[in-house]
Amino acid sequence: MSASSFSSPSPTALAQDGQAWLRDLPERPVTAAAVLALAEQSFGAGCALATSFGPEDVVLLHLAKEHAPSLTVFTLDTGRLPPETYEVMEELRQALGLTIATYAPERAAVEALVTEQGFFSFRHSIEARKACCQIRKVEPLRRALAGKRAWVTGLRREQSVTRTELASVEWDAGNGLIKFSPLASWSRADVWAHLREHRLPYNRLHDVGYASIGCAPCTRAIRPYEDERAGRWWWESPEHRECGLHQK
Numbered sequence: 001m002s003a004s005s006f007s008s009p010s011p012t013a014l015a016q017d018g019q020a021w022l023r024d025l026p027e028r029p030v031t032a033a034a035v036l037a038l039a040e041q042s043f044g045a046g047c048a049l050a051t052s053f054g055p056e057d058v059v060l061l062h063l064a065k066e067h068a069p070s071l072t073v074f075t076l077d078t079g080r081l082p083p084e085t086y087e088v089m090e091e092l093r094q095a096l097g098l099t100i101a102t103y104a105p106e107r108a109a110v111e112a113l114v115t116e117q118g119f120f121s122f123r124h125s126i127e128a129r130k131a132c133c134q135i136r137k138v139e140p141l142r143r144a145l146a147g148k149r150a151w152v153t154g155l156r157r158e159q160s161v162t163r164t165e166l167a168s169v170e171w172d173a174g175n176g177l178i179k180f181s182p183l184a185s186w187s188r189a190d191v192w193a194h195l196r197e198h199r200l201p202y203n204r205l206h207d208v209g210y211a212s213i214g215c216a217p218c219t220r221a222i223r224p225y226e227d228e229r230a231g232r233w234w235w236e237s238p239e240h241r242e243c244g245l246h247q248k
């Protein structure tokens, strides 16, 4: 057998395989448990569960414990997260007995960014903000997803204008993977009802008006009438409020 017989499939081969799998899927599962079970049965550890420890992610981690225990759990530590996020990470790691693969940005890229553009470059323009997200989130995500065939996210359709067409299982062209979103049809109230019913830990910033929580300098509390993502990059218009992790 030649050496090449043992090499990993190329990203193109994985993408073709994933698109064929999706085409042949007889029906799309509806419930969160069924979506997770499909990810487990189809891909196991070849499917990555992304968590930033928001309420949706806590629900997913809790459900995955039962319905998809083989998935690879990972998080992106951007280096700018609020202390409350690290607190809930650790609480969940211990409470659910999780192994969380943690990806940090490339040191040289962060050093160059901060040296050349300062500590708040992301406030200068949308391009500068996306450049920071690219270094601290998108590039580490690429590494986290390398060699994977699918990933699971906690996205919901009602979170923002950028997510209204989200499906529970779909092709993620930006990352070249199948994307499972088990909570696509859940409301914010559904998520919180699950957290309360199962007495799960959550980020304490939610008690003081924060809805969606990312990096500390790019997140603030929202007012009651604002949409859930209004506290993220609030100085930008709503259609720009994504970090590049969830491209259409």
Ligand code: SF4
Pocket: 078, 080, 122, 129, 130, 132, 133, 134, 136, 137, 214, 215, 217, 218, 243
């Ligand atoms: S959310 Fe803000 S601090 Fe975090 S990576 Fe993006 S621009 Fe940088």
